[in-house]
Amino acid sequence: MATTRRKFVLGTLGIAGALVVGWGLMPPRQRLTTAQPLPTGEGEVAFNGWVRIARDGTVTVTLAKSEMGQGVVTSLCMLLAEELDADWSRVRWQPSPIDAIYNNIASVVDGLPVHPDTDNLAVDAVRWLTAKAMREIGVMMTGGSSSVKDLWLPMRQAGASARQMLVAAAAAQWGVAAADCGTENGEVIAPDGRRQGYGALAAAAAQQALPRDPPLKAPERFKRIGQATRRLDTPGKIDGSARFGIDALPEGLLYASVRLCPTLGGRAHSHDDAAARAVRGVKAVLAVEPLRGGTGGVAVIADHPWRARQAADKLDVNWDHGALASFSSAQAIEGFAAAARTEKGFAFYETGEVDAALAGAAARIEAEYRAPYLAHEALEPINCTVLFEGNKATVWVSTQVPGLARKAAAGALGLPDEAVAVHVLMLGGGFGRRLEVDFIAQAAAIAKAVPGHPVQTLWSREQDIRHDLYRPACAARFEAGFDADKRLVAWKNTSAGQAIVPQVLTRAFGLPGGGPDKTTSEGAFDQAYEWPAARIAHVKVDAPLQVGFWRSVGHSHQAFFKEGFVDECAHAAGQDPLAFRESLLRRHPKQLAVLRAAAQAAGWGTPSPPAPDGARTARGIALHDSFGSTVAQVAEVSLGPDKAIRVHRVWCAIDCGFAVNPAGIRQQLEGGVVFGLSAALHGGVEIVDGQVQQSNFHDQPILRLNEAPRVDCLILPGDGSPEGVGEPGVPPIAPAVANALFALTGQRLRSLPLKLA
Numbered sequence: 001m002a003t004t005r006r007k008f009v010l011g012t013l014g015i016a017g018a019l020v021v022g023w024g025l026m027p028p029r030q031r032l033t034t035a036q037p038l039p040t041g042e043g044e045v046a047f048n049g050w051v052r053i054a055r056d057g058t059v060t061v062t063l064a065k066s067e068m069g070q071g072v073v074t075s076l077c078m079l080l081a082e083e084l085d086a087d088w089s090r091v092r093w094q095p096s097p098i099d100a101i102y103n104n105i106a107s108v109v110d111g112l113p114v115h116p117d118t119d120n121l122a123v124d125a126v127r128w129l130t131a132k133a134m135r136e137i138g139v140m141m142t143g144g145s146s147s148v149k150d151l152w153l154p155m156r157q158a159g160a161s162a163r164q165m166l167v168a169a170a171a172a173q174w175g176v177a178a179a180d181c182g183t184e185n186g187e188v189i190a191p192d193g194r195r196q197g198y199g200a201l202a203a204a205a206a207q208q209a210l211p212r213d214p215p216l217k218a219p220e221r222f223k224r225i226g227q228a229t230r231r232l233d234t235p236g237k238i239d240g241s242a243r244f245g246i247d248a249l250p251e252g253l254l255y256a257s258v259r260l261c262p263t264l265g266g267r268a269h270s271h272d273d274a275a276a277r278a279v280r281g282v283k284a285v286l287a288v289e290p291l292r293g294g295t296g297g298v299a300v301i302a303d304h305p306w307r308a309r310q311a312a313d314k315l316d317v318n319w320d321h322g323a324l325a326s327f328s329s330a331q332a333i334e335g336f337a338a339a340a341r342t343e344k345g346f347a348f349y350e351t352g353e354v355d356a357a358l359a360g361a362a363a364r365i366e367a368e369y370r371a372p373y374l375a376h377e378a379l380e381p382i383n384c385t386v387l388f389e390g391n392k393a394t395v396w397v398s399t400q401v402p403g404l405a406r407k408a409a410a411g412a413l414g415l416p417d418e419a420v421a422v423h424v425l426m427l428g429g430g431f432g433r434r435l436e437v438d439f440i441a442q443a444a445a446i447a448k449a450v451p452g453h454p455v456q457t458l459w460s461r462e463q464d465i466r467h468d469l470y471r472p473a474c475a476a477r478f479e480a481g482f483d484a485d486k487r488l489v490a491w492k493n494t495s496a497g498q499a500i501v502p503q504v505l506t507r508a509f510g511l512p513g514g515g516p517d518k519t520t521s522e523g524a525f526d527q528a529y530e531w532p533a534a535r536i537a538h539v540k541v542d543a544p545l546q547v548g549f550w551r552s553v554g555h556s557h558q559a560f561f562k563e564g565f566v567d568e569c570a571h572a573a574g575q576d577p578l579a580f581r582e583s584l585l586r587r588h589p590k591q592l593a594v595l596r597a598a599a600q601a602a603g604w605g606t607p608s609p610p611a612p613d614g615a616r617t618a619r620g621i622a623l624h625d626s627f628g629s630t631v632a633q634v635a636e637v638s639l640g641p642d643k644a645i646r647v648h649r650v651w652c653a654i655d656c657g658f659a660v661n662p663a664g665i666r667q668q669l670e671g672g673v674v675f676g677l678s679a680a681l682h683g684g685v686e687i688v689d690g691q692v693q694q695s696n697f698h699d700q701p702i703l704r705l706n707e708a709p710r711v712d713c714l715i716l717p718g719d720g721s722p723e724g725v726g727e728p729g730v731p732p733i734a735p736a737v738a739n740a741l742f743a744l745t746g747q748r749l750r751s752l753p754l755k756l757a
Contacts, residue, residue, distance in 0.1 A: 672729020
């Protein structure tokens with residue numbers, strides 16, 4: 001382990017020394033029952049904090065994760081229904097209340113800056129303490145591709161616990177031993193074949209003692225988990241009954257439009273609202289301060305969204321452009337590149353003596369890579385609806401963080417958290433943007449101006465793109481050394497850019513951010529490649545621009561950097577890109593198997609067929625570990641008129657541990673490829689004098705149907721619990737395409753988005 005890594009881990013452990021021998025040795029608190037009883041409808045009973053059963057046998061699963069297109073509703077219901085032996089046709093779901101048992105533990109533990117191959121008592125202790133702490137003081141969150149991993153055991157335990165109570169109730173009625181009874185498809189079965197439905201047993205079963213550690217099924221007994229299953233949320237999206245944040249329509253709803261300062265982080269210095277107030281239907285006009293990392297402006301509340309927007313356009317505002325008035329993204333990225341060249345940074349991973357290996361190398365290569373700031377561009381524009389009633393409030397919102405949403409609204413309204421009720425609706429895309437609460441605090445501050453009236457604050461697409469909390473830009477410098485036989489002997493990588501986590505800690509919790517932020521270097525230091533000697537570091541560069549999490553976070557650009565330079569090393573060594581990667585994975589059979597599966601499926605090593613128009617094609621390959629999963633992709637590309645990059649086909653192999661719903665995994669991989677290609681080919685916001693130059697899909701496009709490639713997905717059988725799926729399909733696509741372009745044209749593209757000279 002690197003010296004810097006060891007100091008960090010042992011330092012953390014030392015600070016928590018008393019906890020290690022006291023609180024830290026106690027078992028974690030349960031994640032089965034809530035502090036307050038789960039609300040129930042007429043004829044329903046709650047068995048624990050995750051499941052209710054009605055008299056008609058309907059099973060309602062409580063979901064602590066937000067559905068934003070990733071299929072989490074279906075996967076989590078599958079986990080509980082499997083252990084409950086529920087009738088799948090009777091399974092429903094509802095969002096959970098806010099409670100500590102729903103805190104996301106897996107994502108925070110996975111966020112520790114530890115190399116995956118590191119395995120010792122100190123690291124285990126830090127992970128244990130982190131998991132215990134997150135159960136108590138953590139955050140309800142959907143993110144980090146952690147939903148199924150985080151609830152793999154709690155959901156199954158909840159189902160198994162309820163099943164055991166149902167069996168006990170039936171056995172008591174029949175006068176038989178519970179151990180002699182079975183369950184199937186929503187019924188308890190007696191030894192003599194009699195059956196009783198869960199609905200008829202629910203009331204009596206809920207009186208049984210709650211099992212704390214119910215036995216779980218062995219994987220070979222699974223009937224639903226592991227089977228391709230149609231999504232439960234699809235029918236509602238087809239018939240229009242599904243409710244997203246923008247669909248919140250409480251009685252008496254008013255609408256707010258905000259004229260935001262064109263400079264990020266700015267505010268209104270003064271404004272003339274006479275023309276705005278003259279618009280029919282306008283109820284109020286008020287200045288709104290920058291909140292939770294957002295931008296300030298002037299809001300108009302009216303009885304119709306179009307009137308509110310028209311009135312906002314008539315405002316005459318004198319702006320205070322603030323600290324970002326002279327900020328330039330181009331200058332910032334130049335600064336990042338300079339820092340990567342000249343500063344050592346924090347070493348997230350070291351092995352061997354890399355400088356000595358480079359000095360003694362027979363040949364050396366070096367390169368610099370860059371990635372821009374990126375907007376999220378979820379299809380559902382930013383919105384939030386708030387009803388303020390003096391001593392309490394209700395919020396309807398699409399959010400990935402219900403607890404933080406409540407805190408943000410409460411803070412803006414001057415209320416205690418408990419006085420705010422949050423209704424989490426479906427998300428029309430999240431990608432990390434709805435991990436932020438700037439727009440929620442803003443909506444609450446606006447609604448406070450008209451107590452007793454619900455107000456929906458709705459941003460335009462232009463505001464969504466120009467007032468995002470962007471994926472950080474980044475630059476990276478690489479050096480590699482080879483011996484006389486062209487074998488790799490040294491790998492040195494220093495990246496530089498802003499850090500997300502310190503900013504999030506400040507704007508969400510008011511805490512100072514300290515210590516290394518894994519997201520800055522993830523995708524660079526935490527990979528399986530067996531470097532002979534290496535140093536992988538990041539230079540944290542502070543800048544006033546607020547940045548946020550973006551789908552696959554640091555992996556989104558570090559994979560492009562790393563896999564591009566791996567290809568450069570293969571070329572310098574005179575080796576096939578696949579064979580070169582294989583030589584660095586001799587002790588990592590999982591990664592080797594995924595890499596070979598994608599290559600074999602793509603016909604690697606055979607001639608690439610011509611494009612439909614006869615143009616020459618070429619293939620590129622990339623391998624990347626993220627969120628516990630390993631993904632390899634092969635992209636087949638050609639050039640169209642004016643050197644337009646066309647991606648025809650992508651082969652994508654994944655090992656994500658236990659595959660809960662293979663159909664959902666394929667959908668997420670396909671979506672990840674399309675999302676990643678949008679950024680690789682088109683993504684990047686330019687900021688001049690603190691103002692974003694792009695505004696809508698015409699100048700910040702997402703991939704269109706005619707650009708989308710065919711995606712072939714291969715799900716390899718994995719061991720253990722499920723790992724991440726929602727994000728791992730994103731990182732490898734940009735380098736796979738860039739590497740294919742090098743094979744096709746001889747041009748090595750080291751900056752995103754990909755543009756040929």
